[in-house]
Amino acid sequence: MQSKASTVDQYLAELPPDRREAISTVRDVIRKNLPKGYEEGMTYGMIGYYVPHSIYPDGYHCDPKQPLPFASLASQKNHMAIYLMCCYGHPETEAWFREAWAKTGKKLDMGKSCVRFKKLDDIPLSVIGQVIKRVPVKKYIAFYESAIKKSRPTTAKQKAAKATGKKTEAKKSPVKKTAKKKAAKKKAASKKVASKKAASKKARTKRT
8 A cells, every 4th residue: 555645754644543653663663773874765655764876876676766675664454564675585684583583472474575563562673673773785785786686587688699699609610610621631631742752752762
């Protein structure tokens, strides 16, 4: 459920009192633990925390006009949610997060990056704060770029370059074969000449 609010304050003002209180509390925890460099703002109709273009000009690969997302906080139709991109595709961070959550005794309702909850008591705020704090901007960018390189499919340009390379090799192949044939013929001719010389020398020796 995306909001059309242009600011975080507007977004919070739209929420029912109970949701506003819960979202505001989680927001305070995130902001308190947010490493230097990340910024807060509205992204994709949610409260977002991201790496600004001033630090990472390439932006988000799905939409370079958008800053690189790090975390989000939203009030959905049937639940509230915290989106932890720092856990998505990062086994080490996700494993730590799940273990830390399990130790609190609370039930974790989590997808790939989405942690769903219906009331504030459902989530251990200290764990939310810790997972946010443990991923500084430089570390997150490095992980993101590494993950993108591994998962990004071959682009059209790369495919074209690969095809051109094959064509070039195909064109070069006949040349190499021709050169080999010439070398073989030259070698055979040299042997023939040497053989004739040897025969001639042998004949002269016999006459003598």
